[in-house]
Amino acid sequence: MNRWMISTLAGLLCGAVFSFAAAADDLAEGKLLFETNCASCHGLTGKGDGPVGAVLTPKPRDFAKAEFKFDTDADGEAGTDADLRNLVKNGAMAYGGSPLMAPLPHLSGDDVAKIIVYIRSLKE
DSSP, X not given: OOHHHHXXXXXXXXXXXXXXXXXXXHHHHHHHHHHHHTHHHHOTTSSSOXXXXXXXXXXXXXXXXXXXXXXXXXXXXXXXXXXXXXXXXHOGXXXXXXXXXXXXXXXXXXXXXXXXXXXXXXXX
């Protein structure tokens, strides 16, 4: 192997390790943000069984099922990252859903993206 090939492979490997570490950080931060902002209704495991969610009608979404209802950006596909981002920031009522899914406009776009990473990780 020549020096260029070794250098290229080393760069690719470092990039992969960095990407994996960044993804793990996003997941950990997303979990913390979810626990702080969403778990009271959706539960710590995202099954819609949080202490507040237990008394709500309709029940909060069970993220383990990964069944999403809203197509907030009208692209023909419900439950995309853009749809979830819109629901978190604007609340479900803005899209014809329950007013019980309150908007969380205080979260940054980066925070919402991390919450979405965590929500996606809950699928069984």
